[in-house]
Structure formats: C-alpha cells, structure tokens
Amino acid sequence: MNSYISTSWKEELERLIQGKSLVFLLADSNLPDSYSRDIIKVCNMETKTHLFKIKGGEEIKTHHHLILIYNELDRVGADRESVCICLGGGTISDLGGFAASTYKRGIDLVILPTTVVGMVDAAIGGKNGINVQSKVGILKNQIGTFYQPKLTGIDLKWLGSLPTDEVKSGWGEMLKHALLTGGPHLEQFKNAEPNLASLTPLIIDSGNIKEGIVRRDVKEKGERAILNLGHTIGHAIESLDLDSSHGSKSKHGIAIAWGIVFTLEVSVMKMGFNDALAKELIKWIVDIIGSREEIWGSDAVWFKMCKDKKNTNGNVKDVLLRNPGDADWGFTWEREEFTILWEQFRERYELTSF
C-alpha cells in the first residue's frame, strides 16, 4: 500500500503530477468554486487540468454516472499517465475511485475529501464502489475494487461549507474509530460535541486509526474486518432506506451509530462487554443521534444482512466488542436469535424520544 494521508497536499500534489499527461479533476458541484480553483492553480503549473463537476450524493453511484466519467476521460484524451483527482465527499471518491481503477485498467488516483466521513473513512483504505439495481432491491457498495490512492490530501478548511447533518454523519464514523481504539482517544472523543469546532482537532487522529488498521490488512483477509463495527446493521438500514420511497433516510454515519448501539447491546450478552459502560455509551450515543421514527423489521434487516460482503459460506458475520479497543470479527449470527434481539431493540428505540 503506497498511499498516505497528508495535510500538506499542495506540495505532495505538485510532486505527484510531475511529468503526467493531464489531470482530471472530478469535483462535487455542491462545493464552492474556490476549492477547485485552488487545486487547478496548483496543477496547472505542471500539467493541463480538466474540471468535471458532478452533484455528489448516493444516487450518483451508478453505472450510468461511471459511463459519463469514462466518456469525459476519453473526450479530454486521458491516458495511462493521467491523474484523476476526486474532490468531494465519499460518494465522489467511491464513484471516481472506481472509474480511475478501471479506466485503461487503472490510472493514478488522488482523493481530496471535503467531508468528515471522507477524511476519516471513505478516502482511506482504497475501497471504492457503486450501487447496482437488482430485481429485489439495490446492491449497495457490492460492486467496486480495492484501489489505493497515491495521495489522500486533507485540508480542514474544506469542511467550512459542510451541512450540520453531514458533520453528525462524520461523528458516527469517528465514534466507530474511537471504540475500536479505546484509551485516551475515546475519552477525548466522548468529551467532544458533534460539531465541527469540537471534532476538527480529532479528525487526523481518527483517519490515522483507520489507516493503521488497513495498512496491516489491505485486502480485508482478517483484522481489517473490524472496521465493519456497526456496519452490518448500519448498511442494512441504509440499504432499506434507499430502497424505500418514504420514511427516514439516515445519513451513513447515523445508520452506523444505530448499528453500534445494537452491537453494544449484543456485545454485553455475547462478549462480556461491561454492562454499565455499554449503558453509559448507548445513552451518550442516542442522546446525540436522536430517535428514529421507524426502525425496519427483523425480516427486512436479516435479508440485507445476508448480502453483506463479509459473509462467507452463507454465514452472516458481525463484529462485536470485548472492550473498547478490543474487537472480535468472528461472530456468526443465527437468524432466530437475531430476530428476537432485533425486535426487542426495535421496541426500545422506535418512536421514542430521549
């Protein structure tokens, strides 16, 4: 793995594009123009730069949008020595990263995340992906590659225009990293409010927690699976939200936070996680994410869990915690038990306010 996170992105980018044939800048059109202008200024000193704007959001992660990007890469004459820069949140880097990894069988990729989720999660680790419509719903993030960016450039000033709900979504992913690492980082994180001013000093640390785990297991053969903490349930919720035409649509990090609440409950039963600590953490989390109008039923959630990428040989796998900083990625769900526990959980948290 030769990617790395850098806060001095301008210098790194200048070095990286030396001698390259062209730069293709895929930018979220929701962002202020000044962000892409800054980048073009840096790139144009070395290499001709083409800007392609697309409105970020889960709905762009389709083959249709992939083909739009391929066409544009072709139109501007991108070749194997070209560089693709993704400027935006996770949906831009998921789509653009997949495009870069498959155009001419792979061109250099740079990710410049502009959301908290991007900085601490989506832009790190080389996973990209799109969603595919199937006869029975949407296959969420099931199609993609492992493709390491040459550079992940972090500039905290890009968070300036981030909507509040996006910051909260980032908080959910940071929560996961805090629970996976425990210790002083978790304590600092518990003391932080879910707003930008409070979270910003913790973002680089949070990204580095993920980077360390990925570096030890790039292709997710073992330890990397702990990064799925809260994601088995979280992805199921997101995927059901996406299929549905009405009701709550949780932001990624909020869906993950719900997954973590459920995981903490199960971890007490299955892994001997300290009960009092779990209760304290759950109260803290639910206070922040608020209640959900409607929680999907166990059958629907189970159906989605069965599609999870981590599953092997038809077993539904999940990640549990023994302690903060001590995760176990070998847990296998039995449907009957899941149904009972999920329906209890649903009763506890649906339509209630805290």
Added chain:
Amino acid sequence: MNSYISTSWKEELERLIQGKSLVFLLADSNLPDSYSRDIIKVCNMETKTHLFKIKGGEEIKTHHHLILIYNELDRVGADRESVCICLGGGTISDLGGFAASTYKRGIDLVILPTTVVGMVDAAIGGKNGINVQSKVGILKNQIGTFYQPKLTGIDLKWLGSLPTDEVKSGWGEMLKHALLTGGPHLEQFKNAEPNLASLTPLIIDSGNIKEGIVRRDVKEKGERAILNLGHTIGHAIESLDLDSSHGSKSKHGIAIAWGIVFTLEVSVMKMGFNDALAKELIKWIVDIIGSREEIWGSDAVWFKMCKDKKNTNGNVKDVLLRNPGDADWGFTWEREEFTILWEQFRERYELTSF
C-alpha cells in the same frame, strides 16, 4: 502473480474449490452442453455449482451484461468465498473476469478457455475488459482491470467445436508470439497450417510465451508492452469495424495479423529488420489471411490509434521488431509519416488478391 496454466485442470479445480461457498459457472451457450456438464460434475463433488449461460461474442462486453451477471451472482447468494469460472472464448473471460474482479471487490477467478485465442492469449495475463459506447464511437477494451485468475485450465478437446474462422483468428495471436520469441518455435509455426490439427501441438508453447512475458511485468510498466505487437493497428481496425454498420468485420487475430504485416514493413524502415525476411514473412501471412475488401483510411485509423492504452503524454506508441525475438516497445508515431506509410500500405493490400 499466482495464476498458472495447467492441462490437468480437473485436479487443480478440485483442489481450488475446497471449502469454497459456491461455484458460479459462466458458460458460453454456443458450446456443447457436455463441456459444462463435465465441469459441474467435478465441482459438485465439493461445492454447489450454479450454471449461467450467455451467448459469447464481442457484443456481450457491455455494462448491461455486467449487470446481468452481478444480479445472477447476487440471486444465487455468491459471497467473497465464491469462485467464478469462465468457460468460453475471450469475450466470456473478458466479461466474466471483469465481473469477478469487481463483485464484492473481487472473488476467485478460474478461466477455462475454449478457443485458440483464449488459450494462447485472452485467458493469460489477467487483463479483462468491456467496451463502452461513447459519443464518437466505441471505447474498445478501455475499461477493465488487471486481475489474475487462480487457474487457467487448458483442455485441447474443447477446441473440437471451434469454427474454422475462430481457429484462423487464433493463428493470428500465435503468429505474434512466434515473432516475439523467434528461434525454433517460429520455424515450427511457419511450417504449421492454420488448422486445428496442425496448430494444436503448438498451443501450450504459445500460451507459455505470453505467460513468461507477463510474469516479468504484470502491470505493463515495461516489457509486457511487446505483447501489443500488431495490436496498435489491429485494435484500430477492429474498433472501426465495430463502429461501422457495413463492410468487413475482421476477427481479432486477423486484424492483429494485418497489424503485423504493417509493422513488418515499418520495422524494415525504422529498425533495420531484414528486408528479404520481412517480404517472405509478409507473403506467408497474407497468403493465409487473404485480402481485405476495404482498408480503413489513415485519418480514421489515426483517430483510433490516439486512444490506444499504451499512449503516454499524448504520444502514439507502437511496437516494432529489430529481429524475430527482439522487439522494441518505445517507438513513437508522427502523424504525417504514419499517414504516408499507411496510405501506401492501403493501396498495396486493398481489394487485391494474392
């Protein structure tokens, strides 16, 4: 690179699928049913096997067909521990290999080629790919990944049902390997007729020539580029044929053979390739591939050459020969010179019979 070519595919396959969750067999529906039955018999002893048939051909290398395969993989419950087997020619392994490399970010791939082109070229080296329709034509093989199969299983009996024009197409790729390696293999190959009985004893050697080159340069950073001998022009011809609704449609290997004829002419001028030997080789090749009713004009060919994957920094690259067995992958075309040489070539070979 951990793939390898094996003629004892049954034993290797049995070993490979041990403990796997399921086998997804993507088979060309043009093939006799007995081929897939044989494979299912081997697999079913170890692992549940799902057969998915699709009619092979360049026209299946699309996103539409990719999505069909993703849906079917999802429907049968394929997970990361599943194995995808491609049984068919190059279009089946190009499409199926890309699907396997992107479904859940990569599942194990086995290629069982049933054509000469498959056995000596498409199934070796881990390149896959699809075509994408752009506003100005088809982007041929521009979208794909490098993804090594765990096994390439060769069974010469699968060639039994191969149409004559497919055998001849395979001859074109074998010609390339023979020129790249020179020596006794080239002599043997020159003495072989372009029919199955005559070519079969040379197929394993021809595949191994490619395998050796790829092993030394998996991601095509250098030497692997020599495998593009005849392909700069060959792909341009194929791509123009594909865009066009009328006229000759060359099989892959025949288009490559035309590319090689042109390359030999240019190699004499640019690389001091022996003139008499070039003339002898060209006569031999053209006697076999026959004439072409219409040869595309230099502007159209140049336009396609500009899209070649090998190009860097806007330079149109090509592979030339100093001698049989001694290729140079650093040649850069100037448009003006190409135009002159191509139009001379066109005049010489268009509408003529030999």
